[in-house]
Amino acid sequence: MNAGHCVGSFDNLSIGSIDNIGDVLNVIEFVKGDVIRDCEAVESFARDVDVAAHLAVLIDVVKSVERFDLYFDVNIKGTYNIAKASKNIGITLSYIF
Numbered sequence: 001m002n003a004g005h006c007v008g009s010f011d012n013l014s015i016g017s018i019d020n021i022g023d024v025l026n027v028i029e030f031v032k033g034d035v036i037r038d039c040e041a042v043e044s045f046a047r048d049v050d051v052a053a054h055l056a057v058l059i060d061v062v063k064s065v066e067r068f069d070l071y072f073d074v075n076i077k078g079t080y081n082i083a084k085a086s087k088n089i090g091i092t093l094s095y096i097f
Contacts (some may be wrong), residue, residue, distance in 0.1 A: 006029065006048070006049070007024075007027070007028040007029070008028060008029035008030070008031070008045065008046075008049065009021070009028055009029070009030050009031070010030070010031040010032075010033060010035040010036070010041075010045055011030075011031075011032065011056075012032065012033055012034040012035075012036075013032060015058075018032075031045060036056040036074060036078035036081060036082070037073050037074065037077060037078055037081065038081070039080075039081040039084055039085060042081050042082055042085040043084075043085035043088055043089060046085055046086070046089060046091060047089055049091055050091060050092065051091060051092045051093075051094060052082060052085075052086055052091055052092070052093050052094065053094045054078075054079060054082045054093065054094070056074060056078050056082075057074065057075050057078075058070070058071050058074050058075055
């Protein structure tokens with residue numbers, strides 16, 4: 001972050017805590033919200049970045065059967081939204097699962 005890079009993150013904190021990033025909140029742009037499922041929001045948030053790392057996935061197998069629509073929206077549609085936004089605004093996308 002001291003190398004002139006701007007770091008941003010969006011997270012709905014459904015399985016995490018703001019305390020996990022408390023040490024860096026003063027040097028990153030953080031948006032709390034369910035952005036991954038909104039392609040326009042993803043594109044707007046990522047407009048000024050060079051590289052995006054996609055970390056938004058739900059991984060509980062039992063819950064994926066119980067809440068199939070949610071898991072589909074986050075894992076499949078969310079990945080599609082990140083890829084589409086990256087293509088539309090010309091940024092490099094790194095998938096990290």
